[in-house]
Amino acid sequence: MGLSFLTKAPLAALLLLSQQLMAQQPVSNGVEMADKLRADGKIWVVVAVIAAIFAGIIIYLVRLDRQIGKLEKEVKQTGTPAQKNDYSL
Numbered sequence: 001m002g003l004s005f006l007t008k009a010p011l012a013a014l015l016l017l018s019q020q021l022m023a024q025q026p027v028s029n030g031v032e033m034a035d036k037l038r039a040d041g042k043i044w045v046v047v048a049v050i051a052a053i054f055a056g057i058i059i060y061l062v063r064l065d066r067q068i069g070k071l072e073k074e075v076k077q078t079g080t081p082a083q084k085n086d087y088s089l
Contacts (some may be wrong), residue, residue: 037043 034043037046
């Protein structure tokens with residue numbers, strides 16, 4: 001139940017035309033909030049917070065991968081996971 005070529009072509013042309021129109025809109029002189037933060041020197045606080053969040057996510061994923069790896073090895077060796085209730089991160 002697909003669309004025929006005659007209905008796809010106008011939709012594709014409209015999509016391409018709308019993207020061209022949106023790309024032609026003028027850009028302002030800059031982002032006012034970012035300019036203010038940069039002028040006050042607070043942009044580094046924003047960068048530090050984003051970096052801390054990113055580092056936390058990476059650390060969490062690495063720990064999770066190690067724990068999953070241990071469980072996979074255990075299942076391969078014994079065939080069943082241990083009956084341990086402490087699977088906390």
